[in-house]
Amino acid sequence: MSSKFPDWNNLAGFGEKMLDQALGHVGSLAGRMLEGNVRLGVTGLRRAGKTVFVTSLIDNLIRGGRLPFMDVVASNRFLAARLRSSPDRSAPRFAYEKYLANLTATPPHWPAATTGVAQLRMALRYVPVSSMRRSIQPISTINLDVIDYPGEWLMDLPMLNQSFAEWSSLTLELIEHQPRRQIGARWLHWLSTVSADQTADETTAKEGAAHYTEYLHACRRSQANLSLVQPGRFLEPGELAGAPVLTFCPLPAPASGSAPAGSLWALMSGRFEDYKTNVVRKFFLEHFARLDRQIVLVDVLGMLNAGPAALHDMRMALTACLEAFRHGRGGWLSKLTGGQIDKVLFAATKADHIAASQHGNLKNLLDMLVSEARNAIRFEGATVDTMALAAVKCTETVTTEHQGRKLACIQGTPLGRQKPTVLFPGSIPDGPDLFPLDIAQPYRFMDFEPPAGVGRDGRGLPNIRLDQALNFLLGDRLT
Ligand SMILES: Nc1nc2c(ncn2[C@@H]2O[C@H](COP(=O)(O)OP(=O)(O)OP(=O)(O)O)[C@@H](O)[C@H]2O)c(=O)[nH]1
Numbered sequence: 001m002s003s004k005f006p007d008w009n010n011l012a013g014f015g016e017k018m019l020d021q022a023l024g025h026v027g028s029l030a031g032r033m034l035e036g037n038v039r040l041g042v043t044g045l046r047r048a049g050k051t052v053f054v055t056s057l058i059d060n061l062i063r064g065g066r067l068p069f070m071d072v073v074a075s076n077r078f079l080a081a082r083l084r085s086s087p088d089r090s091a092p093r094f095a096y097e098k099y100l101a102n103l104t105a106t107p108p109h110w111p112a113a114t115t116g117v118a119q120l121r122m123a124l125r126y127v128p129v130s131s132m133r134r135s136i137q138p139i140s141t142i143n144l145d146v147i148d149y150p151g152e153w154l155m156d157l158p159m160l161n162q163s164f165a166e167w168s169s170l171t172l173e174l175i176e177h178q179p180r181r182q183i184g185a186r187w188l189h190w191l192s193t194v195s196a197d198q199t200a201d202e203t204t205a206k207e208g209a210a211h212y213t214e215y216l217h218a219c220r221r222s223q224a225n226l227s228l229v230q231p232g233r234f235l236e237p238g239e240l241a242g243a244p245v246l247t248f249c250p251l252p253a254p255a256s257g258s259a260p261a262g263s264l265w266a267l268m269s270g271r272f273e274d275y276k277t278n279v280v281r282k283f284f285l286e287h288f289a290r291l292d293r294q295i296v297l298v299d300v301l302g303m304l305n306a307g308p309a310a311l312h313d314m315r316m317a318l319t320a321c322l323e324a325f326r327h328g329r330g331g332w333l334s335k336l337t338g339g340q341i342d343k344v345l346f347a348a349t350k351a352d353h354i355a356a357s358q359h360g361n362l363k364n365l366l367d368m369l370v371s372e373a374r375n376a377i378r379f380e381g382a383t384v385d386t387m388a389l390a391a392v393k394c395t396e397t398v399t400t401e402h403q404g405r406k407l408a409c410i411q412g413t414p415l416g417r418q419k420p421t422v423l424f425p426g427s428i429p430d431g432p433d434l435f436p437l438d439i440a441q442p443y444r445f446m447d448f449e450p451p452a453g454v455g456r457d458g459r460g461l462p463n464i465r466l467d468q469a470l471n472f473l474l475g476d477r478l479t
């Protein structure tokens with residue numbers, strides 16, 4: 001790198017004011033800079049780790065001290081990153097400072113479940129690789145846009161492409177199977193007391209929506225931790241709590257094949273279409289438009305804990321959501337929004353919940369779970385990769401001896417406890433046989449507290465493979 005540029009790769013200890021001053025030095029070059037934009041879609045079902053991932057991504061790009069395998073950092077070309085105001089004023093700013101303060105507080109706190117949309121833009125400055133480009137443009141900038149939202153809302157995406165009849169039929173098909181049949185017994189009973197052809201009235205619609213919402217909440221709370229729960233706003237209504245647009249539920253098709261105007265079916269179907277147009281389409285058009293890159297975060301370990309029904313359900317939920325994105329240049333979402341995602345990374349999150357020696361198996365398992373979507377995305381021409389990562393590393397792998405055998409364990413503070421402890425987290429099979437019939441609960445991966453004092457060294461939040469993830473997603477835009 002030319003000596004006229006300060007070495008800002010390690011920004012440890014730089015305060016906001018110093019960073020401002022430092023950036024001021026290159027301000028005179030601003031006129032010679034061209035700016036590009038990258039919109040990164042952070043996709044994930046609820047509790048997959050989106051908010052923690054976005055917080056760590058921002059923190060690590062700002063501090064730059066824990067991304068050794070990002071090419072732009074390794075080749076000493078990364079100058080600095082800073083937050084910028086987003087050009088889109090329709091959503092609140094992602095509360096990075098609050099989440100970071102909570103993570104690094106004493107005692108530390110994870111973010112609460114997200115209840116609304118938030119967005120953030122960062123500017124990343126780097127020195128281009130090519131000397132020819134450097135002679136014209138010594139410093140380049142890209143703006144990175146990310147948004148965060150409740151994972152529940154992602155499940156609305158497949159509904160956009162369905163009619164009320166199709167959605168109702170699929171939902172009713174799902175509830176024929178356990179554990180849903182038992183969970184949804186009250187709503188099913190209510191359904192048996194109404195017919196699609198009957199005259200619509202608001203009280204009946206409200207009753208149906210209330211029973212159905214309760215069913216969705218019970219699915220989310222259930223041991224099986226079900227992911228395929230729609231509509232997402234019934235669970236996380238955001239600013240729509242109590243709005244009439246949320247007063248509908250699936251219905252069995254009318255016996256005659258079509259229902260008259262003024263019937264319960266007509267009312268529910270009309271509200272379903274309203275919901276699609278005014279809530280779902282609006283959200284995805286505003287926030288998922290023109291995505292360039294996508295990371296799909298998957299809590300594989302959480303699903304293993306919850307058992308085969310949870311894993312099966314998560315797979316269906318992910319496949320349904322990714323269908324919208326998966327065609328790269330020709331998918332219906334990209335046609336709707338004009339986006340063209342050309343790189344997709346599937347990431348198994350919370351890899352720090354297991355020993356490092358298990359990461360390979362975790363990645364392989366994720367590969368297997370998303371194989372269908374991954375192949376379809378590749379077929380359409382986008383580049384795909386999978387990896388196991390942790391946005392915030394809360395444990396260390398340690399080796400212990402048990403009955404003369406070496407065991408790969410982890411050391412960290414389990415959620416709800418105060419002191420670090422060493423434990424054997426269990427292992428992940430390296431084949432498709434995930435749930436042996438003779439073991440009731442084969443997996444008990446634990447959640448961990450963020451380590452005391454995490455992130456205070458000013459190098460960025462400790463992580464596992466965040467640099468490799470960012471290199472895959474952004475590396476080519478930083479050359
Ligand atoms: N150990 C560890 N735990 C993590 C990590 N990322 C997420 N978690 C755990 O997963 C929980 C959920 O993470 P979030 O980032 O809030 O998940 P989300 O996808 O934003 O969830 P919603 O807002 O509900 O959609 C956190 O409270 C942590 O317990 C990680 O990198 N390491």
Ligand SMILES: [Mg+2]
Pocket residue numbers: 050051052112113114148149150151
């Ligand atoms: Mg969140």
